Amino acid sequence: MRKLKIVVGGYVVSFPLGGQVWMFMHYLEGLARLGHDVVFVEDTAEWALPFDPNKGYASADSSHGRMVVGEAFGKIGFTGRWAYNTIFENKLYGMEREDLDRFCAEADLFLNISGVIPLRDSYMKAKVRAIIDTDPIFTQSKIANDDWTRDYFKRHDVFFTFGHNIPTGSTGVPLSGIEYVPTRTPVVLDMWPHVEGPGTGFTTIGSWDAQGRDIVHEGKKLSWRKCEKYEQIIDLPSKLPGVTLDLTMSGMKDDAQRFAGHGWNVKDALVLSKDIWGYHDYILNSTGEFSVAKEQNIQLKSGWFSDRSASYLASGRPVIVEDTGFGTFLPVGEGLVTFEGVDNAKAAIESVLADYPRHRAAARNIAREFFDAETVLAHLLKTCGF
Numbered sequence: 001m002r003k004l005k006i007v008v009g010g011y012v013v014s015f016p017l018g019g020q021v022w023m024f025m026h027y028l029e030g031l032a033r034l035g036h037d038v039v040f041v042e043d044t045a046e047w048a049l050p051f052d053p054n055k056g057y058a059s060a061d062s063s064h065g066r067m068v069v070g071e072a073f074g075k076i077g078f079t080g081r082w083a084y085n086t087i088f089e090n091k092l093y094g095m096e097r098e099d100l101d102r103f104c105a106e107a108d109l110f111l112n113i114s115g116v117i118p119l120r121d122s123y124m125k126a127k128v129r130a131i132i133d134t135d136p137i138f139t140q141s142k143i144a145n146d147d148w149t150r151d152y153f154k155r156h157d158v159f160f161t162f163g164h165n166i167p168t169g170s171t172g173v174p175l176s177g178i179e180y181v182p183t184r185t186p187v188v189l190d191m192w193p194h195v196e197g198p199g200t201g202f203t204t205i206g207s208w209d210a211q212g213r214d215i216v217h218e219g220k221k222l223s224w225r226k227c228e229k230y231e232q233i234i235d236l237p238s239k240l241p242g243v244t245l246d247l248t249m250s251g252m253k254d255d256a257q258r259f260a261g262h263g264w265n266v267k268d269a270l271v272l273s274k275d276i277w278g279y280h281d282y283i284l285n286s287t288g289e290f291s292v293a294k295e296q297n298i299q300l301k302s303g304w305f306s307d308r309s310a311s312y313l314a315s316g317r318p319v320i321v322e323d324t325g326f327g328t329f330l331p332v333g334e335g336l337v338t339f340e341g342v343d344n345a346k347a348a349i350e351s352v353l354a355d356y357p358r359h360r361a362a363a364r365n366i367a368r369e370f371f372d373a374e375t376v377l378a379h380l381l382k383t384c385g386f
Contacts, residue, residue: 001034001035001378001381001386002386003035003036003037004036004037004108004109004381004386005036005037005039005103005106005107005108005109006031006036006037006038006039006107006108006109006110006111007038007039007040007041007103007104007107007109007110007111007123007126008024008027008028008031008038008039008040008041008111008113009040009041009042009043009110009111009112009113009117009123010024010027010040010041010042010112010113010114010116010117011042011048011113011114011116011117012024012040012042012065012069013042013050013062013065013066013068013069013084014042014044014048014049014050014051014058014062014065015050015051015065016051016053016064016065016068016069016274016276017053017270017273017274017276017279018205018272018273018274018275018276018278018279018280019205019273019279019307019308021068021069021072021276022276022279022280022307022311023113023185023307024040024113025072025073025076025188025191026185026186026187026188026191026307026373027111027113027186027373027377028040028073028076028078028081029076029077029188029191029373030186030188030373030374030376030377031377032076032077032078033188033373033374034374034377034378034381038078038081039081039082039083039095039100039103040073040078040081040082040083041082041083041085041100041104041117041123042082042083042084042085042117043084043085043117043118043120043123044085044086044087044088044117044118045087045117045118046087048116049088050062050064050065050086050088051065052064052065053270053273053274054274056270060086060088060089061089062084062086062088062089062093065084066084066093066094068276069082069084070082070094072276080094080095081095082094082095083095083100100122101122104122104123104125104126105122105125107125107126107127108126108127108128108386109126109127109128109129109130109381109384109386110123110124110126110128110129110130111130111132111380112129112130112131112132112156113131113132113134114132114133114134114135115131115132115133115139115152115153119152119155124155128157128158128384128385128386129155129156129157129158130156130157130158130159130160130380130384131153131156131158131159131160132160132161132162132183133159133160133161133162133163133166133180134162135162136161136162136163136166136297136302136303136304137163137166137171137173137215137222137294137296137297137300137302137304138213138215138224138296139161140163140166140171140173140174140175140176141173141174141215141217143174143176143178144173144174144176150176153178154177154178157384158181158383158384159178159179159180159181160180160181160182160183160380160383161180161181161182161183162182162183162184162185162304162305163180163182163297163302163303163304164182164184164302164303164304164305164325164326164328164329165182165301165302165303165325165328166180166182166302166303167179167180167181167182170301171300171301171302172217172218172300173217173300181383182303182329183376183379183380183383184305184310184370184371184376185305185306185307185310185371185376186371186372186373186374186376186377187307187310187311187313187314187367187371187372187373188373189314189367189368189372189373191280191314192280192283192284192311192314192315192367193284193315194315194316194364195284195285195315195316197285198287198356199285199286199287199288199317200244200285200286200287201243201244201245201246201265201286201287202243202244202245202246202286202287202288202289202290202320202349203246203248203282203283203286203287203288203289203290204246204247204248204289204290204291204308205248205249205269205272205273205279205282205283205308206226206248206249206250206269206291206308207226207249207250207251207269208225208226208227208249208250208251208252208253208255209225209226209227209251210224210225215296217296217299217300222295222296222299222300223294223295223296224294224295224296225294225295226249226292226294227252227255228295229292229293229294229295229322230247230259230292232341232342233292233341233342233345234259234262234264235262235342236263236342236345236346237262237263237264238262238263239342239343239346240346240349240350243349243353244265244287245263245264245265245290246264246265246266246267246286247259247264247265247266247267248266248267248268248269248272248282249266249267249268249269250268250269250270250273251270252266252268283308283311283312283315283317284315284317286312286315286317287317287318287353287356288312288317288318288319288320288352288359288363289308289309289312289317289318289319289320289321290320290321290345290349291309291319291320291321291322292321292322293321293322293323293324297324297325298322298323298324300325301323301324301325302324302325303324303325303326303328303329304324304325304326305324305326305330309321310367310371312363313335313336313363313364313366313367313371314364314367314371315363315364316360316361316363316364317360317363318335318336318337318352318356318359318360318362318363319335319336319337319363320337320338320339320345320348320349320352321336321337321338321339322338322339322340323338323339323340329370330366330370331362331366334358334359334362335359335360335361335362335363335364335365335366336362336363336366337351337352337359
């Protein structure tokens, strides 16, 4: 393949937390390792004030996010290869405007990850414009019910989704005339080296309660909230004496003390994730991941699989998660184990611990076969016609 000029559009300066930063580093580094010339672009809109985890709120000041991105992207060779355009500060950071505009005008591909940034004319000059839906089910529901979102998506040429089963129509969500192509989250495997030992316990990292993202499907409300799922297994620690179960969530408020009283090792995800290297090491030193999934993806079996879980697998740490239908493309049973309900969760954890070395090796093998960044991104580029 010839060397391409690729603009990756995304949302990192405005949300400079571990999982978000690492997801974009995998895309940038993976495309660069394939030999392409890559620039990252973030652009604000009126809904996207940058969040500062040290302050705990969003404001016009993007200095913290720019510091995090500058350091992180610098470590993978992207110093001077990223741009942050802010209407709140009325400034372009990271690159000179003429250099960014020139690169965009010559770009072969505009890869819009998550569909957050405004589609300014300069970005849309690329020969091919592709978008990645990273939040399946919710995205399709919003497109079907909101003209602005539908028009935004349809301004692209190629439509990818993390919901592997979305294109088959099996989920029952409306596709709104969009021909989706499944893709997987890329992981640069050597960024997640093997750490010896059994790890500190089963962990996960996420948001406790996300408001305004529930949907109604065929007259039934389907939740986006993890808090509702954890309520169903609140007694799990009492069934697994001697096993550490971390609950590392942001926004737990009064629930934190209540879950701690039931034996969960409660931690603040915001405190952990604002240090992207601490986030990284937390995964590396875990026994494995144990996590629930969003009801939308469980009930409709979208096939969604998180970038966070892929990083656990890459680290050789087994993943135990609720089934979202990803068994249609991933091997399940060794290294990656599904569960449903508290008793099944207990059995899943016990089965992994009973033969931990085998599950560790299987986890790494799954990451190598299905999430290796160069393989995933080469397929993405081929789908885009390159």
